[in-house]
Amino acid sequence: MSSSSPLSQPQSPSSLLTPLQTLKETILGLLNPWVFLSLSASYLPRTILSLIQQRRYSVLLSPSRLREAWFTEFWTGFAGPNIRLNAGPRVVVPLLQGRTTGGDVTDAPVGPPISGTVIEVGAGAGMWVDVYRQVADIRAPEPGSGEVEEEKGEVAEGLTKRKTGGNSDGEKGVITRVYGVEPNPNQHPHLRRAIAAAGLEDVYQIVPVGIEDLDNESAWDGRVEKGSVDCVVSILCLCSIPEPEKNIRELYSYLKKGGRWYVYEHVRCEYSWYMRLYQRVVNVFWPYFLGGCLLSRPTETTIRKAGSWEKIDVGQPPIEQWYGVVPHMLGVFTK
Numbered sequence: 001m002s003s004s005s006p007l008s009q010p011q012s013p014s015s016l017l018t019p020l021q022t023l024k025e026t027i028l029g030l031l032n033p034w035v036f037l038s039l040s041a042s043y044l045p046r047t048i049l050s051l052i053q054q055r056r057y058s059v060l061l062s063p064s065r066l067r068e069a070w071f072t073e074f075w076t077g078f079a080g081p082n083i084r085l086n087a088g089p090r091v092v093v094p095l096l097q098g099r100t101t102g103g104d105v106t107d108a109p110v111g112p113p114i115s116g117t118v119i120e121v122g123a124g125a126g127m128w129v130d131v132y133r134q135v136a137d138i139r140a141p142e143p144g145s146g147e148v149e150e151e152k153g154e155v156a157e158g159l160t161k162r163k164t165g166g167n168s169d170g171e172k173g174v175i176t177r178v179y180g181v182e183p184n185p186n187q188h189p190h191l192r193r194a195i196a197a198a199g200l201e202d203v204y205q206i207v208p209v210g211i212e213d214l215d216n217e218s219a220w221d222g223r224v225e226k227g228s229v230d231c232v233v234s235i236l237c238l239c240s241i242p243e244p245e246k247n248i249r250e251l252y253s254y255l256k257k258g259g260r261w262y263v264y265e266h267v268r269c270e271y272s273w274y275m276r277l278y279q280r281v282v283n284v285f286w287p288y289f290l291g292g293c294l295l296s297r298p299t300e301t302t303i304r305k306a307g308s309w310e311k312i313d314v315g316q317p318p319i320e321q322w323y324g325v326v327p328h329m330l331g332v333f334t335k
């Protein structure tokens with residue numbers, strides 16, 4: 001049985017399969033979330049052992065901190081790298097290059113690539129940090145050099161000319177700052193390593209609090225102004241944040257007019273009553289094994305309702321089949 005993550009699992013177009021293969025794919029697809037939960041469970045004993053070895057006994061006595069530590073072990077040890085390998089080139093790179101429409105990936109850009117000041121929500125262990133370098137030119141503005149103002153003009157246009165060869169994916173944006181919002185302290189050492197490995201120390205700043213405290217100067221050593229952000233990136237994280245309506249509205253308020261929200265999130269199943277019911281059953285167990293992640297959130301509706309949007313181009317990737325218990329929404333909201 002496949003042990004890949006249902007959070008990013010590609011499914012075969014059923015038209016290419018024989019009826020027997022279709023039946024097999026369907027059964028495996030329906031069972032896959034349970035395999036994933038068992039894999040997560042297998043990371044609990046090693047988490048406890050590692051906490052004992054590190055003498056972090058207080059974490060063992062706090063269910064919420066133990067859950068965070070367990071989730072970090074599982075995410076960095078199995079789920080994250082698996083998702084990175086699979087969904088990175090297939091979904092996330094095209095998304096940030098502006099190569100998605102209607103939930104599907106296109107060969108050429110159909111919208112602007114990521115650029116300017118970026119908030120990455122729920123940055124986790126930094127699974128996506130190197131992608132910024134891949135999809136954009138990185139230029140940390142030097143304070144007092146006048147470059148900041150210059151770049152604002154460029155970024156406002158959303159695009160700059162590609163400086164190196166190749167033209168299959170059009171043009172790159174310039175990223176000047178990334179705020180990686182991540183409240184789970186267990187993830188920070190991994191996130192820091194990913195930032196250093198990508199050489200993004202001058203541009204990528206870890207914000208060690210939740211979205212709800214982004215503009216709270218007493219909660220962290222910095223502040224992000226509302227209406228100052230060019231792009232928000234949310235990848236498989238809005239399932240895990242508290243008070244989604246309130247916090248998604250909050251995130252909306254950080255975007256500039258014309259700013260873009262790049263989304264790859266798993267969402268509530270809409271296929272049929274029996275899949276909705278099945279998803280709800282899986283969801284009874286899911287959050288306990290996956291750091292509080294919830295399967296049945298209507299995230300697309302919540303983002304739509306967060307404020308007025310100039311353009312919405314999102315959808316479910318057409319490759320996903322009806323039996324997927326973890327369907328996704330992919331695309332871009334433009335304010």
Ligand SMILES: C[S@@+](CC[C@H](N)C(=O)[O-])C[C@H]1O[C@@H](n2cnc3c(N)ncnc32)[C@H](O)[C@@H]1O
Binds near residue numbers: 121184187236242293
């Ligand atoms: C499923 S993980 C995904 C991590 C990362 N985006 C990835 O794809 O590897 C969800 C992340 O959201 C974070 N999170 C939880 N509450 C949050 C909040 N209030 N604000 C921002 N992030 C939050 C969790 O700590 C966790 O790292």
